[in-house]
Amino acid sequence: MMDFLDRRVVHAGGFVFKEGDSGDQAFIIQAGAVELLKGETVFAELSANTIFGEMALIDGAPRMATARAKTETTLIVIPRSVVDGKLKGVDPFVTKLLGILVQNVRSMAAKLG
Amino acid sequence: MMDFLDRRVVHAGGFVFKEGDSGDQAFIIQAGAVELLKGETVFAELSANTIFGEMALIDGAPRMATARAKTETTLIVIPRSVVDGKLKGVDPFVTKLLGILVQNVRSMAAKLG
Numbered sequence: 001m002m003d004f005l006d007r008r009v010v011h012a013g014g015f016v017f018k019e020g021d022s023g024d025q026a027f028i029i030q031a032g033a034v035e036l037l038k039g040e041t042v043f044a045e046l047s048a049n050t051i052f053g054e055m056a057l058i059d060g061a062p063r064m065a066t067a068r069a070k071t072e073t074t075l076i077v078i079p080r081s082v083v084d085g086k087l088k089g090v091d092p093f094v095t096k097l098l099g100i101l102v103q104n105v106r107s108m109a110a111k112l113g
Numbered sequence: 114m115m116d117f118l119d120r121r122v123v124h125a126g127g128f129v130f131k132e133g134d135s136g137d138q139a140f141i142i143q144a145g146a147v148e149l150l151k152g153e154t155v156f157a158e159l160s161a162n163t164i165f166g167e168m169a170l171i172d173g174a175p176r177m178a179t180a181r182a183k184t185e186t187t188l189i190v191i192p193r194s195v196v197d198g199k200l201k202g203v204d205p206f207v208t209k210l211l212g213i214l215v216q217n218v219r220s221m222a223a224k225l226g
Contacts, residue, residue, distance in 0.1 A: 098211060101217075
């Protein structure tokens with residue numbers, strides 16, 4: 001499914017997105033590494049094949065963290081339309097579950113931040 | 114969808130489940146209040162209409178926290194079979210997303226605990 005999706009290359013130290021941004025894309029790391037920060041504090045380091053940024057596509061809330069490339073990084077860009085397509089026709093119980101889990105991550109992140 | 118599901122009544126101070134238990138049920142609070150604890154520390158208080166305990170049904174991992182009734186509480190019991198049924202036929206991308214979100218909640222909870 002990934003072949004038709006855009007790639008984005010971010011140089012070391014470059015930002016994928018910043019805390020508080022609105023978001024309409026998720027990303028899969030094809031090569032490289034990405035750090036997640038709250039303020040100046042790195043709280044996660046993500047490596048190849050990791051997806052991130054997906055929560056904004058589920059609940060529409062602003063980015064809860066900043067994502068910064070640690071090394072030159074190639075990202076597969078997943079636009080909102082792809083996720084919306086996947087969620088179309090899914091049982092409401094499942095979309096509810098997704099929403100709850102996103103809420104849980106956000107409220108926990110708020111306690112870490 | 115809720116009418117055919119079992120109820121469980123837990124007295125004030127009673128445990129719904131304990132950290133480390135294996136889990137094959139999720140719960141919706143119909144009436145009452147539930148506290149979530151890591152060790153002796155309460156990190157969340159849940160009120161009516163909140164679902165909890167759903168993560169074990171998604172990833173099969175042990176309970177990451179203890180759930181204790183704060184007041185007499187009536188729970189709607191969601192067995193694994195109901196969730197499995199809802200997830201059957203769902204696009205693998207969506208089940209992957211669920212798994213990732215559960216992982217994120219667990220790794221953040223580990224940092225809080």
